[in-house]
Amino acid sequence: MDQKAFDSNVLIDQEEVLRPKMVTVEIAGKKYEVPEGITVIKALWYSGQEVIHGVGCLGGYCGACATYYRTKDDPKVRTCLACSTAVEDGMSFSMMAPFPARKATYQMAELKDPKQDLFNLYPEAPMCRNCNACTEACPQGIDVRDGVWKAVFGDFKSVSEMFMDCVMCGLCTPVCIADIAPNLVALYASRAQGAHFMEKPKRLQERIGEIEQGHYTKEWDRILGMNDQELKDVCAAIK
Amino acid sequence: MQLLALQELVHKTRDTRRAQTLPKFPANERDTLIKKYHPDHRESAYRPIKFGPNAGDMTVRELAALLEGESPVPADLDLTPAYTVDVLVVGGGGAGCAAALHAHAHGAKVMLATKLRLGDSNTVMAQGGIQIAITNEDSPVQHFLDTLKGGHMKNDHLLLKTMVEEGPSIAKWLLDLGVLFDRDADGNLHVKKGGGSSKPRLLTCSDYTGLEIMRVLKDEVLNQKIQLLEFSAAVELLSDEQGRCSGAVLQDLDNKRFLPVAAKTVILATGGIGRLHIQGFPTSNHFGATGDALPMSYRLGAKLLQIDTFQYHPTGAVYPEQLVGALVTEGIRSEGGHLVNAKGERFVNELDTRDVVSSSIIRECEEGRGVRTATGRLGVWLDTPLLDVESGPGTLEKHFPAMVRQYKRYGLDITKDPVLIYPTLHYQNGGVQIDVHGESGVPNLFVAGEASGGLHGRNRLMGNSLLDLMVYGKRAGTATATRAQSMSHGRLTLDHLRRFRDEARKHGASLETHSPMLFPDYVRKEA
Ligand SMILES: Cc1cc2nc3c(=O)[nH]c(=O)nc-3n(C[C@H](O)[C@H](O)[C@H](O)COP(=O)(O)OP(=O)(O)OC[C@H]3O[C@@H](n4cnc5c(N)ncnc54)[C@H](O)[C@@H]3O)c2cc1C
Ligand code: SF4
Ligand code: SF4
Ligand code: FES
Numbered sequence: 001m002d003q004k005a006f007d008s009n010v011l012i013d014q015e016e017v018l019r020p021k022m023v024t025v026e027i028a029g030k031k032y033e034v035p036e037g038i039t040v041i042k043a044l045w046y047s048g049q050e051v052i053h054g055v056g057c058l059g060g061y062c063g064a065c066a067t068y069y070r071t072k073d074d075p076k077v078r079t080c081l082a083c084s085t086a087v088e089d090g091m092s093f094s095m096m097a098p099f100p101a102r103k104a105t106y107q108m109a110e111l112k113d114p115k116q117d118l119f120n121l122y123p124e125a126p127m128c129r130n131c132n133a134c135t136e137a138c139p140q141g142i143d144v145r146d147g148v149w150k151a152v153f154g155d156f157k158s159v160s161e162m163f164m165d166c167v168m169c170g171l172c173t174p175v176c177i178a179d180i181a182p183n184l185v186a187l188y189a190s191r192a193q194g195a196h197f198m199e200k201p202k203r204l205q206e207r208i209g210e211i212e213q214g215h216y217t218k219e220w221d222r223i224l225g226m227n228d229q230e231l232k233d234v235c236a237a238i239k
Numbered sequence: 240m241q242l243l244a245l246q247e248l249v250h251k252t253r254d255t256r257r258a259q260t261l262p263k264f265p266a267n268e269r270d271t272l273i274k275k276y277h278p279d280h281r282e283s284a285y286r287p288i289k290f291g292p293n294a295g296d297m298t299v300r301e302l303a304a305l306l307e308g309e310s311p312v313p314a315d316l317d318l319t320p321a322y323t324v325d326v327l328v329v330g331g332g333g334a335g336c337a338a339a340l341h342a343h344a345h346g347a348k349v350m351l352a353t354k355l356r357l358g359d360s361n362t363v364m365a366q367g368g369i370q371i372a373i374t375n376e377d378s379p380v381q382h383f384l385d386t387l388k389g390g391h392m393k394n395d396h397l398l399l400k401t402m403v404e405e406g407p408s409i410a411k412w413l414l415d416l417g418v419l420f421d422r423d424a425d426g427n428l429h430v431k432k433g434g435g436s437s438k439p440r441l442l443t444c445s446d447y448t449g450l451e452i453m454r455v456l457k458d459e460v461l462n463q464k465i466q467l468l469e470f471s472a473a474v475e476l477l478s479d480e481q482g483r484c485s486g487a488v489l490q491d492l493d494n495k496r497f498l499p500v501a502a503k504t505v506i507l508a509t510g511g512i513g514r515l516h517i518q519g520f521p522t523s524n525h526f527g528a529t530g531d532a533l534p535m536s537y538r539l540g541a542k543l544l545q546i547d548t549f550q551y552h553p554t555g556a557v558y559p560e561q562l563v564g565a566l567v568t569e570g571i572r573s574e575g576g577h578l579v580n581a582k583g584e585r586f587v588n589e590l591d592t593r594d595v596v597s598s599s600i601i602r603e604c605e606e607g608r609g610v611r612t613a614t615g616r617l618g619v620w621l622d623t624p625l626l627d628v629e630s631g632p633g634t635l636e637k638h639f640p641a642m643v644r645q646y647k648r649y650g651l652d653i654t655k656d657p658v659l660i661y662p663t664l665h666y667q668n669g670g671v672q673i674d675v676h677g678e679s680g681v682p683n684l685f686v687a688g689e690a691s692g693g694l695h696g697r698n699r700l701m702g703n704s705l706l707d708l709m710v711y712g713k714r715a716g717t718a719t720a721t722r723a724q725s726m727s728h729g730r731l732t733l734d735h736l737r738r739f740r741d742e743a744r745k746h747g748a749s750l751e752t753h754s755p756m757l758f759p760d761y762v763r764k765e766a
Contacts, residue, residue: 045761056359057525105462191417199426207373207407219380235388238437
């Protein structure tokens with residue numbers, strides 16, 4: 001094994017493993033030279049900044065690293081996940097500060113009419129003005145605007161499918177002119193879909209019953225009564 | 240570029256490989272392979288622990304230093320509690336959220352403290368699924384045996400039996416909360432086959448199982464209005480005059496202040512160790528995976544188990560550089576993806592256990608059949624386009640949207656081209672020894688999830704960790720809430736720390752390393 005190659009992941013500033021070309025980026029208004037192609041989060045570390053708010057899974061799943069950026073000469077401010085986006089020359093970026101969106105609270109099991117309850121929990125949801133800013137802000141490419149409408153029209157099934165990719169980064173929220181937090185609306189609709197509108201899987205219920213009724217007791221006694229060698233032989237025979 | 244030329248061979252050999260079936264390793268050859276190539280057997284990476292409950296046991300140097308490390312808490316810290324609760328849950332991943340929800344449901348006053356935001360964890364990244372034996376062909380007993388075999392027969396039987404038996408009721412709990420597991424046409428839960436399992440048993444939510452579970456549990460913790468402290472790390476435990484756990488010291492990461500918390504019981508659910516970069520390996524783990532439960536509970540006298548064995552996930556990304564260490568889900572191999580060396584040959588049954596597959600990949604690379612990238616990393620190919628060839632165009636896109644997206648961000652299309660992979664540090668097989676309620680050897684100190692040890696033996700099977708989190712999170716949450724009803728708060732002292740420091744000095748431990756580590760230090764110091 002090439003030990004040196006692996007250590008290079010630990011120390012992000014070992015130039016020899018990175019593409020040697022340096023680029024200039026602007027982080028919250030200041031210019032820094034960083035190796036081309038490293039991720040936005042690594043660029044922050046490279047420029048000497050400690051980042052705790054804004055780092056989570058480092059794998060594109062947790063949404064902690066919501067970031068605004070602009071590339072050279074392009075007026076458009078875009079959004080990205082800083083752990084999963086490579087820097088390029090002339091890029092400027094800053095991380096999104098936490099946004100005080102309102103999350104409704106509910107007891108999922110006790111909801112009587114979840115599609116109607118949406119309007120009590122998130123009365124702002126039907127106020128969507130179709131500006132599409134949320135969709136444009138979504139780094140996961142979800143049609144967020146459409147999802148809000150689907151939730152409002154009670155098509156919770158489609159919402160749950162559309163938002164399976166949602167990392168809850170919240171980038172769709174500050175842009176909303178109707179004060180909707182689309183991801184929270186979608187999460188409610190998805191959970192309600194699962195808890196209230198999906199069939200209860202029969203086979204699962206049967207298996208729970210079998211276990212409760214001691215259906216496997218004999219088999220357990222047989223297996224757990226074995227000595228190490230017998231157990232090993234049984235396991236070795238598994239295909 | 241050169242990589243592009245090399246991957247042509249993967250396309251060219253695809254049809255020949257499709258006709259092949261590779262046997263799994265017979266038991267004796269498998270042991271020889273692992274001894275020779277698995278990083279767990281690299282002697283120079285290990286040393287004995289100098290003192291404490293595991294004195295003399297071997298572990299990797301990175302962990303040994305932390306276990307013998309110095310607490311950041313000064314001996315004379317004012318321990319007037321900032322908070323007083325029944326149950327303090329430390330860690331906001333799957334195990335922590337499950338524990339907090341169950342403790343709350345059983346009437347306890349719960350606080351959940353976590354070092355990043357709620358849900359920023361390893362749990363959120365789990366793609367492969369959760370193993371639960373629900374089909375007619377399958378049974379909890381079979382699940383037990385598969386796991387035992389995968390764990391090299393070193394699993395704690397009682398912990399394991401409890402986990403597999405409670406699996407189905409956990410699936411129901413999650414479904415009732417609204418988790419959207421994939422279904423078959425008849426409404427039953429869809430199951431997939433995972434590496435090392437004899438039956439299809441993996442429940443999935445597309446390839447976002449962890450994300451879906453985490454989103455729902457996080458939402459539920461907020462719905463139940465459980466007291467939540469984010470960006471607050473546990474840095475030390477507290478003990479009463481008899482050495483039982485009586486709370487913890489948190490550190491507010493924004494103002495660095497210490498916050499003593501009085502708790503009747505503490506549940507540590509701080510997850511794994513990937514960010515220690517053991518033996519220099521890249522890792523699939525989240526930023527806060529620094530094994531904090533281990534030194535904290537060790538200082539309080541808890542015994543650790545199987546801390547000499549780690550799981551190196553066979554398929555970590557090697558290219559592009561931005562993705563190094565990130566996981567390429569096992570699901571791709573479950574659905575038939577081949578591992579292919581630089582000569583265009585398969586070299587292992589892709590569905591063998593993780594330690595076997597990882598060892599084989601390392602063997603290929605050490606014996607010169609690996610592919611080298613421009614940055615000097617070695618790897619072998621994972622033939623992703625094969626899935627579309629076998630099961631029709633669009634299969635990858637449909638079954639592995641997260642994977643396709645992960646690569647697309649860097650301009651790579653895994654439906655057209657294979658990806659380069661190498662084992663990545665993934666999971667801590669061992670951890671703090673617990674009983675069937677999640678209680679450690681130290682009374683009133685509970686540990687749940689990846690931080691605990693014993694259940695998985697020397698190699699965890701795919702999909703068993705998510706189940707472990709849910710089952711033992713639930714058990715720890717329930718047990719602590721029940722106990723809280725019949726006990727009062729203990730005194731808050733740091734006596735154990737004084738004892739620990741004395742012992743350290745006696746054994747000539749340097750106390751130079753501070754632990755818990757909290758975060759890896761990636762910040763570049765000087766230009
Ligand atoms: C990329 C990836 C894919 C995986 N896929 C699967 C899979 O498909 N199936 C499966 O079963 N398993 C899988 N696993 C393994 C599984 O996800 C983890 O083992 C499991 O999620 C660990 O859960 P946990 O709750 O114990 O820890 P985590 O989910 O890691 O949560 C730990 C929490 O504790 C917090 N914390 C840490 N230290 C402190 C401290 N000192 N104070 C306060 N808070 C602290 C962390 O910030 C985090 O919130 C995968 C793991 C990874 C990394
Ligand atoms: S829907 Fe909103 S929260 Fe979800 S990923 Fe898109 S921008 Fe982020
Ligand atoms: S940003 Fe708000 S108003 Fe605009 S489309 Fe999205 S939900 Fe509607
Ligand atoms: S750190 Fe989790 S998505 Fe970027």
